[in-house]
Amino acid sequence: SAVISQKPSRDICQRGTSLTIQCQVDSQVTMMFWYRQQPGQSLTLIATANQGSEATYESGFVIDKFPISRPNLTFSTLTVSNMSPEDSSIYLCSVLTGGIYGYTFGSGTRLTVV
Amino acid sequence: GESVGLHLPTLSVQEGDNSIINCAYSNSASDYFIWYKQESGKGPQFIIDIRSNMDKRQGQRVTVLLNKTVKHLSLQIAATQPGDSAVYFCAENTAYSGGGADGLTFGKGTHLIIQP
Numbered sequence: 001s002a003v004i005s006q007k008p009s010r011d012i013c014q015r016g017t018s019l020t021i022q023c024q025v026d027s028q029v030t031m032m033f034w035y036r037q038q039p040g041q042s043l044t045l046i047a048t049a050n051q052g053s054e055a056t057y058e059s060g061f062v063i064d065k066f067p068i069s070r071p072n073l074t075f076s077t078l079t080v081s082n083m084s085p086e087d088s089s090i091y092l093c094s095v096l097t098g099g100i101y102g103y104t105f106g107s108g109t110r111l112t113v114v
Numbered sequence: 115g116e117s118v119g120l121h122l123p124t125l126s127v128q129e130g131d132n133s134i135i136n137c138a139y140s141n142s143a144s145d146y147f148i149w150y151k152q153e154s155g156k157g158p159q160f161i162i163d164i165r166s167n168m169d170k171r172q173g174q175r176v177t178v179l180l181n182k183t184v185k186h187l188s189l190q191i192a193a194t195q196p197g198d199s200a201v202y203f204c205a206e207n208t209a210y211s212g213g214g215a216d217g218l219t220f221g222k223g224t225h226l227i228i229q230p
Binding site: 106 | 122148150155156157158159160163203205216217218219220221222223
């Protein structure tokens with residue numbers, strides 16, 4: 001399966017600021033996804049990031065709040081903009097690869113907004 | 115690291131016993147299902163998957179059962195070990211009928227605790 005590196009692994013941010021999370025994959029992948037996991041909760045899909053096109057956002061998530069870049073087949077960024085304490089969550093990057101593992105996840109970025 | 119299971123249903127079993135974790139899904143169009151294990155401070159880790167044209171699939175110490183009639187999925191873990199303690203999530207999508215690769219819809223999750 002693909003190996004995914006996310007940076008930063010955790011951060012504490014002031015409300016009103018923005019944080020950009022990076023997702024680096026060790027192989028070229030077509031499909032990349034961003035998820036949010038609120039404290040003690042399950043994962044919720046934020047958006048699908050395809051190289052060369054605009055990201056596709058799920059209901060309840062908008063580009064102004066969560067802008068995404070996908071400059072190539074191994075890298076993507078998610079920005080959490082104008083943060084509030086309600087944005088405190090784990091943000092996870094995922095990729096779809098071939099083979100038996102299908103969808104692989106990074107370790108996540110643990111964001112705390114104060 | 116922070117626990118990911120603080121607000122999730124909990125299943126407590128004795129070491130060596132079998133565990134059964136259940137999941138209900140709502141989308142009758144879903145045709146691909148995956149079970150993930152998430153340990154504290156880590157991302158979800160693939161355990162086993164099943165397509166909707168099957169009702170049972172076995173792996174090493176794990177079995178997934180799919181009942182499409184009642185939209186229910188279960189994960190059976192045989193002879194549980196301390197290392198099985200984690201949060202378990204089911205996930206679904208329409209990978210084979212959706213015309214393209216979708217992201218996953220996750221279930222609520224279950225926190226499995228192994229008692230010594």
